[in-house]
Amino acid sequence: MSIVVPAGFRFSGVSCGIKQDTTREDLTLIVTDAPAVGVGVYTQNLVYAAPVAVDRQRTPAADIRVVVANSGNANACTGARGIQDAEAMARMAAEACRAQPHQALVMSTGIIGQFLPMERIAAGIRDAASSLGADPASFDRAAQGILTTDRGSKVAGRVLELNDRTIHLAGMAKGAGMIGPRMATMLAVILTDARLEVADAQDCLVAAVADSFNCISVEGHTSTNDTVLLLANGAADGPPLTGSSLQSFQASLREVCIELAKMIPEDGEGASHRIAIEVRGAATRDDAHRIARTIADSALVKTAIAGGDPNWGRIVSAAGYAGVAFDPDRLSLSINGTRLYQLGQPVEFDASATSRSIQEHRETHLLLELHEGSASVTFWTSDLTVDYVRINAEYHT
Amino acid sequence: MSIVVPAGFRFSGVSCGIKQDTTREDLTLIVTDAPAVGVGVYTQNLVYAAPVAVDRQRTPAADIRVVVANSGNANACTGARGIQDAEAMARMAAEACRAQPHQALVMSTGIIGQFLPMERIAAGIRDAASSLGADPASFDRAAQGILTTDRGSKVAGRVLELNDRTIHLAGMAKGAGMIGPRMATMLAVILTDARLEVADAQDCLVAAVADSFNCISVEGHTSTNDTVLLLANGAADGPPLTGSSLQSFQASLREVCIELAKMIPEDGEGASHRIAIEVRGAATRDDAHRIARTIADSALVKTAIAGGDPNWGRIVSAAGYAGVAFDPDRLSLSINGTRLYQLGQPVEFDASATSRSIQEHRETHLLLELHEGSASVTFWTSDLTVDYVRINAEYHT
Numbered sequence: 001m002s003i004v005v006p007a008g009f010r011f012s013g014v015s016c017g018i019k020q021d022t023t024r025e026d027l028t029l030i031v032t033d034a035p036a037v038g039v040g041v042y043t044q045n046l047v048y049a050a051p052v053a054v055d056r057q058r059t060p061a062a063d064i065r066v067v068v069a070n071s072g073n074a075n076a077c078t079g080a081r082g083i084q085d086a087e088a089m090a091r092m093a094a095e096a097c098r099a100q101p102h103q104a105l106v107m108s109t110g111i112i113g114q115f116l117p118m119e120r121i122a123a124g125i126r127d128a129a130s131s132l133g134a135d136p137a138s139f140d141r142a143a144q145g146i147l148t149t150d151r152g153s154k155v156a157g158r159v160l161e162l163n164d165r166t167i168h169l170a171g172m173a174k175g176a177g178m179i180g181p182r183m184a185t186m187l188a189v190i191l192t193d194a195r196l197e198v199a200d201a202q203d204c205l206v207a208a209v210a211d212s213f214n215c216i217s218v219e220g221h222t223s224t225n226d227t228v229l230l231l232a233n234g235a236a237d238g239p240p241l242t243g244s245s246l247q248s249f250q251a252s253l254r255e256v257c258i259e260l261a262k263m264i265p266e267d268g269e270g271a272s273h274r275i276a277i278e279v280r281g282a283a284t285r286d287d288a289h290r291i292a293r294t295i296a297d298s299a300l301v302k303t304a305i306a307g308g309d310p311n312w313g314r315i316v317s318a319a320g321y322a323g324v325a326f327d328p329d330r331l332s333l334s335i336n337g338t339r340l341y342q343l344g345q346p347v348e349f350d351a352s353a354t355s356r357s358i359q360e361h362r363e364t365h366l367l368l369e370l371h372e373g374s375a376s377v378t379f380w381t382s383d384l385t386v387d388y389v390r391i392n393a394e395y396h397t
Numbered sequence: 398m399s400i401v402v403p404a405g406f407r408f409s410g411v412s413c414g415i416k417q418d419t420t421r422e423d424l425t426l427i428v429t430d431a432p433a434v435g436v437g438v439y440t441q442n443l444v445y446a447a448p449v450a451v452d453r454q455r456t457p458a459a460d461i462r463v464v465v466a467n468s469g470n471a472n473a474c475t476g477a478r479g480i481q482d483a484e485a486m487a488r489m490a491a492e493a494c495r496a497q498p499h500q501a502l503v504m505s506t507g508i509i510g511q512f513l514p515m516e517r518i519a520a521g522i523r524d525a526a527s528s529l530g531a532d533p534a535s536f537d538r539a540a541q542g543i544l545t546t547d548r549g550s551k552v553a554g555r556v557l558e559l560n561d562r563t564i565h566l567a568g569m570a571k572g573a574g575m576i577g578p579r580m581a582t583m584l585a586v587i588l589t590d591a592r593l594e595v596a597d598a599q600d601c602l603v604a605a606v607a608d609s610f611n612c613i614s615v616e617g618h619t620s621t622n623d624t625v626l627l628l629a630n631g632a633a634d635g636p637p638l639t640g641s642s643l644q645s646f647q648a649s650l651r652e653v654c655i656e657l658a659k660m661i662p663e664d665g666e667g668a669s670h671r672i673a674i675e676v677r678g679a680a681t682r683d684d685a686h687r688i689a690r691t692i693a694d695s696a697l698v699k700t701a702i703a704g705g706d707p708n709w710g711r712i713v714s715a716a717g718y719a720g721v722a723f724d725p726d727r728l729s730l731s732i733n734g735t736r737l738y739q740l741g742q743p744v745e746f747d748a749s750a751t752s753r754s755i756q757e758h759r760e761t762h763l764l765l766e767l768h769e770g771s772a773s774v775t776f777w778t779s780d781l782t783v784d785y786v787r788i789n790a791e792y793h794t
Binding site: 044045046047048074076077078079111112113114177219220221222223224297298299300303304306307309312313314316317318319320321324325326328331341344345346384385386388389390392393394 | 441442443444445471473474475476508509510574616617618619620621694695696697700701703704706709710711713714715716717718721722723725728738741742743781782783785786787789790791
């Protein structure tokens with residue numbers, strides 16, 4: 001699928017030797033000539049990486065020109081030198097694009113606890129700055145440059161007509177492991193040529209992340225580096241979006257974020273299924289989210305789905321220890337449309353047909369109905385396979 | 398290791414066809430002719446099994462005579478009929494031992510959501526009542542009767558001299574999967590011939606569980622059936638323990654509970670390592686427990702240990718998302734005595750020597766020092782191996 005690139009942005013992705021495999025891109029540069037509104041949402045981990053510290057200080061802003069990102073090294077747990085390196089990386093990218101240092105944002109992903117190879121990064125930035133392009137192929141190389149254990153790039157886009165202008169949204173994300181329940185992406189950047197007020201951009205991004213990157217997990221481990229950035233450069237022209245136009249933009253941003261977020265557990269390390277956990281009828285959205293997340297993080301649920309086993313006991317008992325008050329006698333559960341548990345009681349069902357349904361579909365849909373209220377959430381995770389363990393036991397520091 | 402059986406108790410374990418493998422015991426009976434003080438600590442899961450509901454009503458008590466337990470069927474998520482079955486099982490056991498119905502406690506473990514095979518249970522209770530013995534072999538058959546996926550029975554005991562009397566403590570436990578962070582055993586029974594006041598017995602058990610069965614996990618999934626019972630029948634004679642004697646008893650009870658609890662992650666399904674997570678210098682015990690538990694439940698930490706990888710980044714980042722406020726710049730980490738991270742900074746260490754140390758020892762010791770206060774906790778879990786996934790993907794409902 002080719003993404004229509006928003007106006008006014010240029011992209012590049014190059015290999016500069018941070019990753020051991022030098023055939024893979026490991027440095028990404030995104031540039032907008034017109035200064036953009038830039039906002040971010042970041043990891044809630046107390047132990048956060050140097051680039052997160054830098055970007056937190058620089059956003060929200062009205063004049064972002066550059067995003068530089070590397071894969072292969074997270075620049076996390078690297079102390080004061082890590083902060084200096086992240087600032088230097090941003091400064092070099094800004095200089096290469098004739099921007100001011102504070103106009104650059106920076107992201108890193110990869111191994112924790114090693115210092116960035118700054119000479120390679122400097123060379124990579126020079127290389128990337130000389131190969132910027134506004135075409136889809138350049139966008140795709142940029143999307144490649146942020147990947148680590150991902151099986152392929154994760155991109156999504158939307159085109160919409162607002163106030164007689166054509167607005168584009170294009171996003172890229174990475175993430176396949178260390179995906180936790182809070183602020184659960186790894187890295188994502190969403191670019192738009194819409195014009196937005198800074199506060200509206202921030203509100204739109206926070207709301208979109210709540211329904212997308214905060215509703216996924218692979219193994220429930222919140223990373224040190226999670227970052228979602230939104231850049232709006234206004235190149236589509238016109239005044240800032242307001243009212244129903246802003247709402248339409250918000251709806252499209254949410255769609256793009258959900259589309260990107262769902263690709264992450266889909267690509268979860270070793271995953272053979274994506275599991276969609278829909279909790280309906282909770283008293284509050286927070287209750288629904290907490291129950292869905294607890295089920296998503298249960299190794300027993302995840303191994304059952306990997307094995308094609310409609311093991312409702314593991315699902316129901318995970319809901320029971322989520323720390324949410326509900327009446328177990330009003331709980332019902334369906335898997336892939338088949339009711340297995342009704343108002344606190346098991347019901348007769350064709351276990352082999354349900355097992356076949358799990359095995360034959362890439363996504364397994366769990367529907368829990370609490371009958372406590374009207375709040376609902378959908379949360380996505382991966383199943384837990386032998387290959388997940390192999391990948392993560394053999395990945396060495 | 399042979400356990401010295403406390404005076405006044407008799408035991409049996411028989412096979413009555415609840416488990417498919419009829420060579421394995423699946424029904425356990427424990428009888429004390431002198432009524433015992435009986436106290437319990439139970440699962441915190443909102444979805445709790447019928448035997449838990451029955452025992453919760455019957456404890457604490459001063460006149461317990463019988464504990465009946467079965468493996469192979471959890472009698473969980475079985476509604477009103479499940480409660481009737483659990484009460485009937487207790488009543489049959491009481492009758493077989495010439496006790497009153499309310500003097501019997503009941504425990505079940507195994508598959509969720511199926512009704513107990515009551516005819517087999519009735520036959521098993523008759524069989525067990527006719528084969529009771531006070532010898533170590535009978536005790537061991539009783540310990541066998543509560544096992545499910547355990548590789549072997551889990552027993553521990555102590556003998557102590559208090560007030561010129563010899564006091565015995567003997568415990569049995571089961572559990573290897575669905576072991577969660579709250580009230581994290583499966584089933585355990587500790588028997589003593591000490592004489593205790595009911596309130597003292599309850600306090601002693603709650604305190605001992607806090608340091609033992611509440612400090613273990615395999616995969617963080619809190620079961621519907623978790624139960625720890627303490628029966629004190631006073632057969633060692635003398636007045637109820639008080640003061641320093643009670644404290645000595647409490648210390649021994651704590652030791653027995655820790656010894657039993659540690660056997661559970663040691664025997665965690667597919668485990669190749671037990672991981673001891675010691676958190677020191679926390680502001681509160683709850684903070685220490687929360688950090689230890691979060692690390693214990695990280696699939697990334699558990700797969701790293703399985704792979705012999707001293708991946709301190711995964712451990713430090715798990716501490717960071719535990720939801721506890723601490724200063725990351727004062728955090729230090731050691732693995733098996735080697736310092737890897739000091740006051741928020743990585744330190745040089747011999748990675749291959751640390752990896753060898755992990756591979757060569759059955760237990761891996763993680764020490765986190767927070768320098769925030771004086772509270773500490775030790776928490777035990779299993780590593781996450783390919784075999785864990787195989788066992789749990791292939792265990793079918």
